[in-house]
Amino acid sequence: MFARALKLLAGNWLIVVPGLVAGGLYALVSAILRPSTEQSGVTATVIWFLAAALQLIASIVSIAYTTGMAQAAWERGEASFADGYRAFSRDAGHVFVAMVGMIVTGLLAVWVSQYTYGLGLAVYVFFFIYTMPAAVVGEEGGFHAMVQSAQLALRRPVTTGLMVLLLAVIVFGVTLLAAFLGAAPLVGPLVTALLSQTLIGYLTLVIVGEYLALRPVLRA
Numbered sequence: 001m002f003a004r005a006l007k008l009l010a011g012n013w014l015i016v017v018p019g020l021v022a023g024g025l026y027a028l029v030s031a032i033l034r035p036s037t038e039q040s041g042v043t044a045t046v047i048w049f050l051a052a053a054l055q056l057i058a059s060i061v062s063i064a065y066t067t068g069m070a071q072a073a074w075e076r077g078e079a080s081f082a083d084g085y086r087a088f089s090r091d092a093g094h095v096f097v098a099m100v101g102m103i104v105t106g107l108l109a110v111w112v113s114q115y116t117y118g119l120g121l122a123v124y125v126f127f128f129i130y131t132m133p134a135a136v137v138g139e140e141g142g143f144h145a146m147v148q149s150a151q152l153a154l155r156r157p158v159t160t161g162l163m164v165l166l167l168a169v170i171v172f173g174v175t176l177l178a179a180f181l182g183a184a185p186l187v188g189p190l191v192t193a194l195l196s197q198t199l200i201g202y203l204t205l206v207i208v209g210e211y212l213a214l215r216p217v218l219r220a
Helices: 002-011 013-038 042-076 081-116 119-128 131-136 142-155 157-181 188-218
Strands: none
Touching: 002 013, 002 042, 002 188, 013 042, 013 081, 013 188, 042 081, 042 131, 042 188, 081 119, 081 131, 081 142, 119 142, 119 157, 131 142, 131 188, 142 157, 142 188, 157 188
16 A cells, blocks of 8 residues: 555655645745734734634645545546545535544643553544545545544554554654755755655555545445
8 A cells, every 4th residue: 555655646746736835825924924923912813813724724725635636546546636626625614624623632632642651642643544535535524534534443453553653654754854854055944845745645645545445344
């Protein structure tokens, strides 16, 4: 699955673009708003909420597009922006609700992790790793997508656990590489952004591929 996802990414590099565009636009708007955040009172609060809303919108667009394109890559061998737009127009609401649920449970997992040596966060990732594919590929409602993810993880605990472990190793390695290359003058931030979005595209392909392979077990 990991090798096939890497091959699909190499042949469908457009999967990386939505995240780069969304992240770039958010960074630009944040840079424009940043001088205003030094103000106090109601104005600063409104600007903070505006920035948070823009980040949420950018995340929803990026997730929906990237996941929809990953599905197309697995099913047809190639992906286009049209596949991403179709997923966004159809499932943006599902992604939004799923993100709200993930944020709430994620904060709880972080709090529990303080007393369980990180176990709470590991359990959180294990159970909800298939949530976004369930919301976009499976077209499940936000909270039901979380339930379906947990059901898949419970039905295939060894497969899911190994995938989470390998993904964690890959994320750790790429993060170290990005930190090293990011120190380069001028091009450092650009290289870091490109590496980060490439990693997200690859992780999305792996998770979507595993979701497509495991989803039939729920009908068994």
